[in-house]
Amino acid sequence: MDFSFVKDYYMFFINGAKITILLAIFTIIFGVILGVLFALMRISRNPVLKGIAAVYIEFIRGTPIMVQLFIFYYGLSFVGITFPDISVLGSNLNDLMAGIVALSINSAAYVAEIVRAGIQAIDKGQMEAARSLGLNYTISMKTIILPQAIKNILPALGNEFIAIIKESSIVSIIGIHELMYSNSTVRGITFRPFEPLIITAMVYFAITFTLSTLVRAFERRLQTVD
Amino acid sequence: MIKVTDLHKNFGKLHVLKGIDLNIDKGEVVVIIGPSGSGKSTVLRCLNRLEEADKGQILFKDISVTDDKNDINVIRQDMGMVFQNFNLFPHMTVLENVTLAPTRLNMMKEKEAKDKGLKLLKRVGLGDKANNYPNQLSGGQKQRVAIARALAMSPDLMLFDEPTSALDPEMVGEVLEVMKQLAADGMTMVIVTHEMNFAKEVADRVLFIDDGIILEEAPPEELFNNPKNPRTKDFLRRVII
Helix, strand or coil: CCCCCHHHHHHHHHHHHHHHHHHHHHHHHHHHHHHHHHHHHHHCCCHHHHHHHHHHHHHHHCCCHHHHHHHHHHHHHHCCCCCCCCEECCEEHHHHHHHHHHHHHHHHHHHHHHHHHHHHCCCHHHHHHHHHCCCCHHHHHHHHHHHHHHHHHHHHHHHHHHHHHHHHHHHHHHCCCCHHHHHHHHHHHHCCCCHHHHHHHHHHHHHHHHHHHHHHHHHHHHHHHC | CEEEEEEEEEECCEEEEEEEEEEECCCCEEEEECCCCCCHHHHHHHHCCCCCCCEEEEEECCEECCCCCCCHHHHHCCEEEECCCCCCCCCCCHHHHHHHHHHHCCCCCHHHHHHHHHHHHHHCCCHHHCCCCHHHCCHHHHHHHHHHHHHCCCCCEEEEECCCCCCCHHHHHHHHHHHHHHHHCCCEEEEECCCHHHHHHHCCEEEEEECCEEEEEECHHHHHHCCCCHHHHHHHHHCCC
16 A cells, blocks of 8 residues: 555645535534424424425435435526536535535435424423413423423434535535545546545544534533533 | 313314313312313313313403413413423423523513512422422422422412322322412412312312213312212212222
8 A cells, every 4th residue: 555645635635624524514504404494394283384394304315315416406507596606615616505505405304303303202291381381382492392302312413414424425426626526536646546545534534533522522511411 | 260161172083071161260279080081181271271172162361261362372371380290391490490481471580580489489398499400309399399480470370280199199298288378378279189188178169070071069078078979979989088
């Protein structure tokens, strides 16, 4: 094995990692916001909201992420949504947005199921007690149910965040210069198919391990509060 | 205070309440007894609309509880409820449990709510537990906090849904003692319970519910000593007093 290429091409991996992290941050933010929204729709008593959420979640979970990615890659411009033709860390903003949207929409379905399960695990007496005091549904949800549900949700949500980072490697196929794309670039330059993969895997692992450590630390902090 | 007319409730195909009529005056203490599955808890839960009635009318202080035009959240502010399983909020301290509703509903300033909360906790004998979390309390203590929490809204009516059923026997007394105090102070109360001695001592009126209807209602000494309905007799014979 020969890793001598690293000293010449390490910037590819660093820039790739930057894009991967950027993708993950936006996907986590949008995925969580959308996911909580769909979870609340799914448990609501309104049959229309409930139906929309159920169809969305089933459809996203039942189709390959690669298909979803291409749907958004071609679909966004097809329906006339375009972004300024500028470059972000070497990737076209239009491609990047398609990637973020596809990953967020995908992740939201999984987050929604995690959040729904976390909320439904809370004893229904909690909601009844809050409502019996005259608090409305929204306040009861915000002050009583969600703060308790967070503890059930967080471990599963941490796993989902890690899955996002790993699955973001798929957006290399639409030309986003993230970590997996950088791997291919370095392979093309060096004609070495194997060693760059080792580096790439190590960088992915460094990112996911950091994240899982952070999530665990946060969980511990929540535990000590009660 | 509360007037129920022809109340019906179904759970799927099960007809749980089959026409309940009930009047409760201000300051009255009404105890509901009956076999399990008779619908007594359901009556209570319909009163503050935790269960939706399928038919019939409930008036609370002349305002219809069952009418969608009236904001149920406002109606509930004057109706406290105490549950069998306490349902304290485990992520909040005892005092926060008590002050949550008054402060969230902007009825009191933080400081005022705290003062009142502490006063209420003292009243139920738990002034020293204000900063504890619910999981550090015994069952009896939890239920007394739940009573204080409901009282913090200064309700006109208190609903008790089997408040001592989940307690160890040695904890029952302390909760009943608080309830007796409350009754003596003139609170209007509707209590579903299996504590017959307590009913005898505190109730102004006892209702016997079986199979979704009120079979018999009378002052406690009459209902317990001289029941008229054969099913009431049968039930009381089986309950060890």
